[in-house]
Amino acid sequence: xxxMIQSPSSLSASVGDRVTITCRxxxxxxxxxxxxxxxxxxxxxxxxxxxxxLQSGVPSRxxxxxxxxxxxxxxxxxxxxxxATYYCQQSYSTPIFTFGPGTKVDIK
Amino acid sequence: xxxxxxxxxGLVQPGGSxxxxxxxxxxxxxxxxxxxxxxxxxxxxxxxxxxYSDDRTYYADSVKGRFTISRHNSENTLLLQMNSLRADxxxxxxxxxxxxxxxxxxxxxxxxxxxxxx
Numbered sequence: 001x002x003x004m005i006q007s008p009s010s011l012s013a014s015v016g017d018r019v020t021i022t023c024r025x026x027x028x029x030x031x032x033x034x035x036x037x038x039x040x041x042x043x044x045x046x047x048x049x050x051x052x053x054l055q056s057g058v059p060s061r062x063x064x065x066x067x068x069x070x071x072x073x074x075x076x077x078x079x080x081x082x083x084a085t086y087y088c089q090q091s092y093s094t095p096i097f098t099f100g101p102g103t104k105v106d107i108k
Numbered sequence: 109x110x111x112x113x114x115x116x117x118g119l120v121q122p123g124g125s126x127x128x129x130x131x132x133x134x135x136x137x138x139x140x141x142x143x144x145x146x147x148x149x150x151x152x153x154x155x156x157x158x159x160y161s162d163d164r165t166y167y168a169d170s171v172k173g174r175f176t177i178s179r180h181n182s183e184n185t186l187l188l189q190m191n192s193l194r195a196d197x198x199x200x201x202x203x204x205x206x207x208x209x210x211x212x213x214x215x216x217x218x219x220x221x222x223x224x225x226x
Contacts, residue, residue, distance in 0.1 A: 043219055049214075087152065091212055
């Protein structure tokens with residue numbers, strides 16, 4: 001099974017900060033990497049698919065990059081509504097889509 | 109507009125059974141890859157099961173042999189029959205629809221809480 005490692009597990013940041021979250025799968029997954037945002041008590045929301053494609057309706061301050069075993073989610077200027085937990089997910093080893101353990105972004 | 113609404117969660121004793129439903133609108137369940145994903149309290153997301161449009165089904169090892177995913181096409185509903193429930197099955201269960209390629213979940217329900225406890 002493909003294991004997903006996310007770092008950091010949590011971070012504190014201020015509004016306006018540039019935030020970077022890393023996801024490293026245990027094997028090469030090409031570009032089969034997606035990013036989700038989850039707020040407390042809510043369902044996950046797709047932000048980025050296929051490593052770097054922005055989901056419709058998602059603000060352009062979110063971007064994704066990477067391939068193989070090294071991926072990054074970047075928030076260029078953190079907004080108050082961005083404080084949430086972020087999960088990466090691999091879709092290389094269908095049908096089993098493994099999620100990363102999550103990165104919680106909270107207010108400094 | 110796509111909507112997914114889960115129901116059927118609740119409190120059940122260890123060893124018991126529960127059936128979850130996910131009512132869909134705005135698309136047909138039978139024509140899409142549909143999954144269940146769960147989240148234990150305070151924990152991360154765990155993929156549980158998927159049913160493809162050609163009726164193939166797959167399960168996480170943690171639920172294989174105990175859970176069954178299916179569809180009720182006339183009611184446009186996704187189902188999850190959960191048997192032999194254990195304490196570690198306690199979680200919010202989300203249904204999710206994959207995109208047409210089947211590689212990411214663009215639509216999620218609001219979730220239904222299953223608590224397994226005596």
